[in-house]
């Protein structure tokens with residue numbers, strides 16, 4: 259007997275072999291919740307955005323890649339490497355503040371426009387955690403490597419062992435040990451907006467702050483990277499949001515990308531960056547999406563939120579960007595063909 263349902267299914271499948279995009283178009287026309295992928299284009303105006311003041315220098319290196327028609331993935335990797343190599347930056351890479359036991363541990367992740375991801379967690383003695391994360395993405399069947407395994411993999415990939423604890427960071431840690439109180443300071447990157455007088459901070463450098471970077475290239479593709487030494491003086495083994503895809507970073511090449519900085523525990527609880535991207539999918543502007551993600555944190559834990567910083571940064575596929583933070587003082591850097599700006603203070607709840 260002729261089975262109509264089977265026939266329809268079979269015909270659809272056969273047709274799909276020849277005209278997948280036609281089918282997808284028809285499907286999405288009938289179902290507005292499915293957004294058709296925006297095809298790669300070749301005449302997009304590239305842009306790169308990243309968190310905090312140190313984003314300016316990082317964007318400049320990313321821009322060298324984007325302005326010569328390079329890929330967004332290469333741009334974000336090269337960009338955040340600047341912050342990782344900067345020993346004056348005490349919250350990312352070399353010179354990052356150590357954990358409670360005096361050990362510098364790095365967290366990083368990267369996501370490309372095809373949805374591929376790679377991350378390293380609690381990596382020790384390797385300066386460019388972001389490059390190891392990219393190798394995890396490209397050279398292994400896995401998405402995350404942690405601790406000793408990540409270190410061993412890095413060595414196998416030719417990375418060299420380095421002591422990441424600078425004299426200055428060691429001094430700050432020893433100073434901290436005198437009271438050993440875990441009390442992160444808001445906005446270490448912007449002394450004017452800290453919640454403690456700078457002179458009370460050991461070495462003026464007592465905190466957290468991550469570089470998260472999002473780039474749109476000339477081909478219309480978007481990628482992101484996020485790298486940090488995490489919260490200063492954290493418990494050994496603590497992981498924040500930064501290497502967790504969906505929390506510290508998320509990219510969807512149909513919609514855009516988002517990244518976060520601040521107290522990672524609250525970002526993980528709310529799967530923050532994924533939330534921002536999903537809100538943009540629903541039609542929110544990048545800034546409104548960041549604001550709503552911040553509001554979720556505030557609504558769920560108003561008392562906690564009063565004393566912590568969390569900031570989100572987002573970029574959509576049209577090249578529109580925005581940010582929002584709980585506290586004043588969250589800065590971010592924007593670079594395109596017309597400008598190289600530091601936005602400070604970005605919009606915030608308080």
Ligand code: ASP
Pocket residue numbers: 466467468469486487488489497498499500518519520521522523
């Ligand atoms: N989000 C980072 C963490 O929790 C720190 C920061 O960005 O300030 O490890």
